[in-house]
Amino acid sequence: MDLQKVLNDIKDEVLAANLGGHLPTYIPELEHIDPDKFGMHLQTLDGRSFAFGDSSEKFSIQSISKVFTLVQAFRFKGSELWKRVGVEPSGDPFNSLQQLEFENGIPRNPLINAGALVTADILVSELKNPKLDFLEFVRELTGSREVFYNEKVAYSELECSHRNAAMVNLMKSFGNIQNDVNLVLDFYCHACSIEMSCAELANAFLVFSNHGIIPHNNKEVLSVSYTKRINSIMHVCGFYDEVGMFSYRVGLPGKSGVGGGIVAIHPTDYSVAVWSPELNTKGNSEKGMMALELLTTKTGYSIF
Ligand code: GLU
Numbered sequence: 001m002d003l004q005k006v007l008n009d010i011k012d013e014v015l016a017a018n019l020g021g022h023l024p025t026y027i028p029e030l031e032h033i034d035p036d037k038f039g040m041h042l043q044t045l046d047g048r049s050f051a052f053g054d055s056s057e058k059f060s061i062q063s064i065s066k067v068f069t070l071v072q073a074f075r076f077k078g079s080e081l082w083k084r085v086g087v088e089p090s091g092d093p094f095n096s097l098q099q100l101e102f103e104n105g106i107p108r109n110p111l112i113n114a115g116a117l118v119t120a121d122i123l124v125s126e127l128k129n130p131k132l133d134f135l136e137f138v139r140e141l142t143g144s145r146e147v148f149y150n151e152k153v154a155y156s157e158l159e160c161s162h163r164n165a166a167m168v169n170l171m172k173s174f175g176n177i178q179n180d181v182n183l184v185l186d187f188y189c190h191a192c193s194i195e196m197s198c199a200e201l202a203n204a205f206l207v208f209s210n211h212g213i214i215p216h217n218n219k220e221v222l223s224v225s226y227t228k229r230i231n232s233i234m235h236v237c238g239f240y241d242e243v244g245m246f247s248y249r250v251g252l253p254g255k256s257g258v259g260g261g262i263v264a265i266h267p268t269d270y271s272v273a274v275w276s277p278e279l280n281t282k283g284n285s286e287k288g289m290m291a292l293e294l295l296t297t298k299t300g301y302s303i304f
Contacts, residue, residue: 003042003048004050006050007042007050007051010040011040011052013294014291019286019290020286021278021279021286023277023278024283026160027153027156027160028160029157030060030156030258030259033059033259034277035277035278037276037277038275038276039054039055039057039197039274039275039276040055040274040275040291041202041274042202043203043206043270045206045215049199054198054275055197055198058197059196059259059275060195061192061195061201061259063113063116063192063256064201064255064256064259064261065138065192065194066116067205067230067234068138069110069119069134070110070111070116070230070233071222071230072123072134073110073123073126074222074229075221075226076126077122081110084106084118084122085106085107085109085110085115085118085119086115087110087233087236087237089109089244090108090237090240093240093241095113095167096112097167100114105170105174105175105176106174107171108237109237111233112240117177117184120184120188121168121179124179124187125178130187131149131190134191135147138196138204140219141205141207141214142196142200142201143203143214143217144200146200147194149194151193154189154193155189157192161189164185164189168184168188169181199273203271206265208227208231208253208267209265209267209268209270211224231267232253234254234255235254239282240283242280242283250289250295250296250302251303252272252303256283256288258279259275259277260277261285262292264292266303270301272292274288275288276291
């Protein structure tokens, strides 16, 4: 199959659909992004890559970072992790507080804000230099040193992090946060502020298509069984309260972020990242969802 032609057709069809959407307003720095940016990068495990548009331009990965914090926390804690955070879809918006109160400060899963605040707390405890060590981990997965925090975005979010602060305090009151809440929030907002391009994200996620081994240096990050678990969590928890619709339309595990990025993986063959900043009401990229739906529809390369 001519995958470059498939990607070119996807670009044309998505642009012709005139989807619209909105930029997130609650993180002031993200409001200034050009809404017309649109790029996609597909990376196969056998070393081929296909791309279009703004696929090499960096953007704010936001909640996509929750997969990286989850992987590191899971490596440190193993199945003990599941005493502090669940693996069920939340069915609620990503920043909801309600469920946390009813469920005694144990977040439904590690890919909503509350769950990622718990994995952030674990990394603040376990890593010697949490922000630096975490960034090094993401760089290693990506195979590039050109991955950085955007301090402006991190502080812009920290200043407006009232809901996340409420969550972390509520969880602390239940005994599910061990560190100072400001340290945890600072780490969390920095992780969200990491900037990567579609090409970099697709490379970083290829480890989940390769049974936990980083393809470019053959290093084992996760066992086969742990990789299965991370992929399952992405599949049932990766798209806020739109996870069912994403699975129905696309049929791949993945994760989205309010920066407009979506990354998805096929567990044995490829990873793909798409970026377009305009979001739907659930917080997922409008064009990104359509592009990925077209990819698996045209190629048949979903997990089903
Ligand atoms: N930094 C964002 C927040 O905590 C991430 C949200 C997202 O990408 O889903 O609200």
